[in-house]
Amino acid sequence: MNSSESKTKSKLQEALSPIQWAEKACEALMSKFEPELLPPDRFHYHQGVFLSGMEKYWRETKKNKYYDYIKRWVDSQVLADGSIKKYKPDELDDIQPGVLLFNLFEQTGDVRYKKALHTLVPLLKSWRTNPSGGFWHKGHYPNQMWLDGLYMAGPIAIQFGKTFGESEYFDMMTFQAILMVKHTKDPNTGLLYHGWDETKAAAWADPVTGLAPEFWGRAIGWYPVALLEMFEYLPEDHTDKATLTGILQDLLIALTKYQDAATGLWYQVVDKADRPDNWLENSCTALYVHAIAKAVRLGYLDSKYLQYAWKGYQGVIDTLKLDENGNVIIGQICIGTGIGDYAHYIARPTSENDLHGAGAFILMCVEMSLAQKAIS
Numbered sequence: 001m002n003s004s005e006s007k008t009k010s011k012l013q014e015a016l017s018p019i020q021w022a023e024k025a026c027e028a029l030m031s032k033f034e035p036e037l038l039p040p041d042r043f044h045y046h047q048g049v050f051l052s053g054m055e056k057y058w059r060e061t062k063k064n065k066y067y068d069y070i071k072r073w074v075d076s077q078v079l080a081d082g083s084i085k086k087y088k089p090d091e092l093d094d095i096q097p098g099v100l101l102f103n104l105f106e107q108t109g110d111v112r113y114k115k116a117l118h119t120l121v122p123l124l125k126s127w128r129t130n131p132s133g134g135f136w137h138k139g140h141y142p143n144q145m146w147l148d149g150l151y152m153a154g155p156i157a158i159q160f161g162k163t164f165g166e167s168e169y170f171d172m173m174t175f176q177a178i179l180m181v182k183h184t185k186d187p188n189t190g191l192l193y194h195g196w197d198e199t200k201a202a203a204w205a206d207p208v209t210g211l212a213p214e215f216w217g218r219a220i221g222w223y224p225v226a227l228l229e230m231f232e233y234l235p236e237d238h239t240d241k242a243t244l245t246g247i248l249q250d251l252l253i254a255l256t257k258y259q260d261a262a263t264g265l266w267y268q269v270v271d272k273a274d275r276p277d278n279w280l281e282n283s284c285t286a287l288y289v290h291a292i293a294k295a296v297r298l299g300y301l302d303s304k305y306l307q308y309a310w311k312g313y314q315g316v317i318d319t320l321k322l323d324e325n326g327n328v329i330i331g332q333i334c335i336g337t338g339i340g341d342y343a344h345y346i347a348r349p350t351s352e353n354d355l356h357g358a359g360a361f362i363l364m365c366v367e368m369s370l371a372q373k374a375i376s
Helices: 003-015 018-032 045-061 064-077 096-108 111-126 148-164 168-184 217-231 241-256 282-297 303-319 342-346 355-375
Strands: 144-146 195-197
Touching: 018 045, 018 064, 018 355, 045 064, 045 096, 045 148, 045 355, 064 096, 096 111, 096 148, 111 148, 111 168, 144 148, 144 168, 148 168, 148 217, 168 195, 168 217, 168 241, 217 241, 217 282, 217 355, 241 282, 241 303, 282 303, 282 355, 303 355
Parallel strands: none
Antiparallel strands: 144 195
């Protein structure tokens, strides 16, 4: 980038508000993909998190082309009888996009969206579990609980319980959330390990504890984002609400201690900033920023923590580039990854404008826009 391009970029970053950055991210992905062709051709969380971010943007702006884009993708996947064209019914990752169905059903009254929800969510009633009752992340990963799984199943199940009067889902998902933290929380750092295998059979599992070996950035991010989504529909007087609130607060406060002071970003392996091969990662940063700002907005964290969110937000904005058409390029996004050791995470490639990275970015920008409104 030459000095002229650098100055243009700097002026753009200063000029655009958080909600405008959210729109630019939506536009960048929309220019790349017709909704029916969002990869992969499957009902999957990559599309789900991106379009969940877009839905939050639409709620703030009511610009209907974004609602229409979401609807076109869902309609390419959900058939007239409410069945879903292509998904894996034993993977939590393929439950998550169902959160998009609630708003479509509310807006249109089309019963196929309701039928699709009743196809997806009741699968959780017979989900395979480890000996302690924790959901397997995928059918071919026996007994493995991953932090990511709470985002995939928690918000949709709690909203389903609230929407359709099936309160058993409240207890189901608060149990999963608490069990996960009980076994993955490190007492020294306050951080959460990526996963836990109670049987200790997974190649990555510690032979004594069954824990994954590292604190991977994005996995940790899904957990508080999920809790805050769940809290929007969980009854305030639910018996587990106070416990989960404490868990949320402890985790977010712990994360602030690992924010890079120079850039505002967080590292791919969160607690190992001293390793020269570790690198700063945008999607985990965006999820942490979103969660901290939302927790402040909803009264779960003191307003003094908003400074960490603004610092992280600006850190991500400072990494952005524009292509020749003026579309934003969000880089430093770790591609999807399984559980492994330090070398495994550090060797993962990065991508630009991938769906879950863009989704995390939009979630962050919409939430920071709400934070901006609150103080203006």
